Amino acid sequence: MRNTIEEEVLKRVLPSDEERRDVLAMGQRLIQTVGEVAGVPAMMTGSVARGTWVRGDKDIDIFMLFPTEISREELQEKGLAAAYGVVEKFQGTSEEKYAEHPYLKAIIEGYDVDLVPCYHVASTAEMKCAVDRTPFHTRYMLDHIGSLREDVLLLKQFTKGGGVYGSDHMTGGFSGYLCELLILAYGGFTQFIEAASKFRFGEVVDIEGYYPDKKSIRKIFPEPLIVIDPTDKNRNVAAALTPTRFSEFMELARDYCAAPHECYFIPDAPTTMSKQDFAAMLEKRGTAMLALSFKTPGYVPDTVVPQLRKTMESVKTQLAAEEFPVHRAEVSMGPDHCIIIFELLAATLPKIIVREGPPVWVHENADKFVEKYLGQKDNAGPWIAGDRYFTEVERKYTNAADLLKDSPKLFTASLGKHVRLSMEDGYDVLSGEEIWSIEFAGFLSAYFARRSHAVRKLRTIQDI
Amino acid sequence: MRNTIEEEVLKRVLPSDEERRDVLAMGQRLIQTVGEVAGVPAMMTGSVARGTWVRGDKDIDIFMLFPTEISREELQEKGLAAAYGVVEKFQGTSEEKYAEHPYLKAIIEGYDVDLVPCYHVASTAEMKCAVDRTPFHTRYMLDHIGSLREDVLLLKQFTKGGGVYGSDHMTGGFSGYLCELLILAYGGFTQFIEAASKFRFGEVVDIEGYYPDKKSIRKIFPEPLIVIDPTDKNRNVAAALTPTRFSEFMELARDYCAAPHECYFIPDAPTTMSKQDFAAMLEKRGTAMLALSFKTPGYVPDTVVPQLRKTMESVKTQLAAEEFPVHRAEVSMGPDHCIIIFELLAATLPKIIVREGPPVWVHENADKFVEKYLGQKDNAGPWIAGDRYFTEVERKYTNAADLLKDSPKLFTASLGKHVRLSMEDGYDVLSGEEIWSIEFAGFLSAYFARRSHAVRKLRTIQDI
Numbered sequence: 001m002r003n004t005i006e007e008e009v010l011k012r013v014l015p016s017d018e019e020r021r022d023v024l025a026m027g028q029r030l031i032q033t034v035g036e037v038a039g040v041p042a043m044m045t046g047s048v049a050r051g052t053w054v055r056g057d058k059d060i061d062i063f064m065l066f067p068t069e070i071s072r073e074e075l076q077e078k079g080l081a082a083a084y085g086v087v088e089k090f091q092g093t094s095e096e097k098y099a100e101h102p103y104l105k106a107i108i109e110g111y112d113v114d115l116v117p118c119y120h121v122a123s124t125a126e127m128k129c130a131v132d133r134t135p136f137h138t139r140y141m142l143d144h145i146g147s148l149r150e151d152v153l154l155l156k157q158f159t160k161g162g163g164v165y166g167s168d169h170m171t172g173g174f175s176g177y178l179c180e181l182l183i184l185a186y187g188g189f190t191q192f193i194e195a196a197s198k199f200r201f202g203e204v205v206d207i208e209g210y211y212p213d214k215k216s217i218r219k220i221f222p223e224p225l226i227v228i229d230p231t232d233k234n235r236n237v238a239a240a241l242t243p244t245r246f247s248e249f250m251e252l253a254r255d256y257c258a259a260p261h262e263c264y265f266i267p268d269a270p271t272t273m274s275k276q277d278f279a280a281m282l283e284k285r286g287t288a289m290l291a292l293s294f295k296t297p298g299y300v301p302d303t304v305v306p307q308l309r310k311t312m313e314s315v316k317t318q319l320a321a322e323e324f325p326v327h328r329a330e331v332s333m334g335p336d337h338c339i340i341i342f343e344l345l346a347a348t349l350p351k352i353i354v355r356e357g358p359p360v361w362v363h364e365n366a367d368k369f370v371e372k373y374l375g376q377k378d379n380a381g382p383w384i385a386g387d388r389y390f391t392e393v394e395r396k397y398t399n400a401a402d403l404l405k406d407s408p409k410l411f412t413a414s415l416g417k418h419v420r421l422s423m424e425d426g427y428d429v430l431s432g433e434e435i436w437s438i439e440f441a442g443f444l445s446a447y448f449a450r451r452s453h454a455v456r457k458l459r460t461i462q463d464i
Numbered sequence: 465m466r467n468t469i470e471e472e473v474l475k476r477v478l479p480s481d482e483e484r485r486d487v488l489a490m491g492q493r494l495i496q497t498v499g500e501v502a503g504v505p506a507m508m509t510g511s512v513a514r515g516t517w518v519r520g521d522k523d524i525d526i527f528m529l530f531p532t533e534i535s536r537e538e539l540q541e542k543g544l545a546a547a548y549g550v551v552e553k554f555q556g557t558s559e560e561k562y563a564e565h566p567y568l569k570a571i572i573e574g575y576d577v578d579l580v581p582c583y584h585v586a587s588t589a590e591m592k593c594a595v596d597r598t599p600f601h602t603r604y605m606l607d608h609i610g611s612l613r614e615d616v617l618l619l620k621q622f623t624k625g626g627g628v629y630g631s632d633h634m635t636g637g638f639s640g641y642l643c644e645l646l647i648l649a650y651g652g653f654t655q656f657i658e659a660a661s662k663f664r665f666g667e668v669v670d671i672e673g674y675y676p677d678k679k680s681i682r683k684i685f686p687e688p689l690i691v692i693d694p695t696d697k698n699r700n701v702a703a704a705l706t707p708t709r710f711s712e713f714m715e716l717a718r719d720y721c722a723a724p725h726e727c728y729f730i731p732d733a734p735t736t737m738s739k740q741d742f743a744a745m746l747e748k749r750g751t752a753m754l755a756l757s758f759k760t761p762g763y764v765p766d767t768v769v770p771q772l773r774k775t776m777e778s779v780k781t782q783l784a785a786e787e788f789p790v791h792r793a794e795v796s797m798g799p800d801h802c803i804i805i806f807e808l809l810a811a812t813l814p815k816i817i818v819r820e821g822p823p824v825w826v827h828e829n830a831d832k833f834v835e836k837y838l839g840q841k842d843n844a845g846p847w848i849a850g851d852r853y854f855t856e857v858e859r860k861y862t863n864a865a866d867l868l869k870d871s872p873k874l875f876t877a878s879l880g881k882h883v884r885l886s887m888e889d890g891y892d893v894l895s896g897e898e899i900w901s902i903e904f905a906g907f908l909s910a911y912f913a914r915r916s917h918a919v920r921k922l923r924t925i926q927d928i
Contacts, residue, residue: 247824284842328818345813350751360715361664370918374923382919385708387665452848455834
């Protein structure tokens with residue numbers, strides 16, 4: 001069933017025997033060392049443990065399994081101590097990271113190694129925190145994936161090539177485990193990709209048959225793709241897959257089935273644009289671009305990016321309420337700065353605006369409203385339409401940038417916690433070519449060329 | 465109870481004994497002549513018949529009462545013939561008008577005389593057309609109004625002074641009969657105006673007590689003021705009173721009760737503006753004004769004005785759909801031309817616009833959409849957001865005037881029948897000071913100084 005393109009791709013993504021041997025040996029040494037240092041068992045998880053990693057993606061995840069008797073605090077303490085002990089033994093380097101509790105991200109003999117403490121539980125029903133689930137995923141997959149490993153690699157490479165791989169919030173795409181389950185459910189890459197080309201929202205995959213009918217599942221899980229975790233019937237493995245990414249994937253699958261091409265397995269090369277090109281583009285479009293720029297909060301993208309999007313929506317609402325027509329808006333989290341850009345059809349407006357007043361029969365408010373605007377010279381109003389007062393007043397912001405610069409007003413909006421804290425420390429309102437910087441040259445280029453992944457593939461194929 | 469202001473007003477608006485004698489004598493002669501010419505009885509209706517006319521407003525309404533046996537066609541034919549016969553006898557002049565059926569508007573010995581044919585029915589239950597009801601109103605009022613005639617005159621003059629008198633569609637205000645019923649219900653001008661100052665939407669007046677409870681009435685009649693016709697329990701006499709006019713009246717009543725002033729009984733002097741002032745005003749406001757201008761259809765304002773408003777709303781929706789921000793809009797029906805003005809915050813926009821496409825899983829439409837926009841050079845798209853395609857495209861109208869000039873597009877909107885016919889004969893799109901003409905110098909002046917009637921009174925009193 002596999003076509004020659006897929007065979008060629010497999011040759012590229014299958015780990016070499018040497019890579020396979022080396023990484024598994026390294027894993028064994030790490031597990032052994034955990035035992036020596038902390039006296040607890042450990043296991044490899046992730047794609048390396050399951051033999052489903054794409055050549056070169058050989059990050060090693062070591063889960064250290066602590067007894068359930070110890071407290072959360074002890075787990076964190078002992079877990080970190082064990083991890084540091086392991087790193088020391090190998091003379092590696094490390095950095096603390098935070099998920100549900102702290103873990104260590106280390107570099108050991110050239111490998112990226114995550115050393116994660118968790119509870120050693122007998123079933124997912126006894127889980128004490130989310131990371132306890134990971135070992136079950138690995139055990140399940142080792143029991144079931146069998147001869148389908150190559151198909152998993154193809155799907156992973158397909159989703160990577162299509163820009164929909166990665167379950168972090170910035171991507172909102174497919175996790176490795178999700179790819180594995182889908183291949184398992186459909187029995188192979190070809191079978192799955194053909195099924196996916198006909199998918200709609202509300203697709204259900206329930207390998208273990210936990211639910212008697214699909215309708216009942218859709219009532220429990222609101223997401224467009226529902227893949228019941230075989231190790232935990234209450235969890236949708238595709239919960240982090242956004243509707244947009246799922247739609248993009250359906251489109252990629254459909255286009256690939258119609259006309260297979262190797263480019264579907266190759267990620268798009270990132271583009272970039274110079275300050276001159278950026279200025280020329282704005283000039284050509286005739287729009288006005290403004291940006292909020294501030295220091296990137298010290299949290300992972302999964303935390304920060306949703307807050308940036310929330311802030312963007314809030315500020316868009318504020319701009320629209322002041323009648324500034326927003327063409328498009330977008331966010332980007334750079335290593336040093338975050339920016340939220342607003343491309344406007346008009347950044348300046350005449351100085352009058354219509355303000356709505358109270359109903360005529362709310363006498364106290366009506367009196368205040370009339371008294372306030374009675375003496376207006378040039379503006380019309382107050383007048384009545386229906387049961388309410390209206391009046392023309394001086395527009396507060398004749399320039400959209402003035403609104404963005406008005407921080408007390410801006411901070412009334414719903415911003416995320418960390419974005420708010422960073423902005424309260426200070427933010428800049430940038431306009432036009434001021435917005436360009438090396439940090440965002442790629443982001444801005446992608447903004448102007450925004451296209452679905454499948455459309456980009458088609459343009460590549462047709463050389464547009 | 466009457467204050468000195470009201471006493472003074474009454475002196476001005478009470479018809480003189482001579483006016484009273486003359487107009488009633490004229491009425492009698494007309495009734496007699498109808499008998500001679502057509503052999504049917506006739507009666508005077510309207511405010512003259514009921515003795516509730518404001519000095520000088522001495523239009524005479526003569527209703528010619530034809531037997532119910534004749535057909536509608538016969539009624540129209542015989543009715544018009546009788547009317548023409550009467551006019552001839554008095555050597556008057558006349559013009560045919562159309563309500564539910566044709567009638568004659570005549571000038572006879574200096575009086576404005578309406579000669580209206582209707583059926584002579586014994587009760588409103590036997591009515592064959594709406595005009596048959598009018599004689600019953602007159603009979604009812606003659607039986608009941610008694611000593612309250614002066615209070616009716618005060619209320620009529622108050623509503624005239626406040627710009628809310630007249631039940632035509634252009635005004636949407638109080639009819640004479642409505643004023644009479646309200647005075648009757650409340651027992652006098654002072655009593656009514658004090659009650660009205662505390663009115664809210666959903667006020668109910670049911671003089672004959674046809675309905676056991678107010679709640680049930682509100683379910684039948686949706687209007688903000690409900691005055692059950694004593695001669696026909698199924699009719700709300702205040703049905704033509706718009707929510708806006710009713711609100712304005714409540715405001716006038718409240719302000720007048722708080723501080724009575726003679727200006728409430730004096731209509732605002734019409735204002736006007738020169739072309740220079742108009743141009744200067746637009747310059748000052750910084751807005752862009754466009755207008756549709758076309759020949760006035762040969763129908764009464766009650767027919768044309770609602771169609772103008774409908775057209776205005778439709779075109780506003782079209783402008784908004786193309787992202788042109790409309791500040792305000794208004795209509796005016798002049799003797800020769802109608803205009804619909806649109807004051808815009810921006811009349812020109814950048815040449816790009818976001819277009820929404822089909823959902824990704826509607827494959828045929830999705831393919832068409834992608835194919836159409838795949839090769840775009842400068843614009844972004846197609847991209848996917850949620851389950852739908854979007855793309856940037858060239859904006860069709862970068863100038864709002866181009867949209868208004870695009871008649872096939874404009875005519876897809878919901879316009880009234882007669883407005884549509886007139887516009888199909890040709891219309892102009894005017895811009896800025898081109899909009900000004902003598903015909904609309906008053907309308908444009910009022911547009912810029914739009915204020916509720918009570919606010920205008922307060923400004924008069926406070927000399928603002």
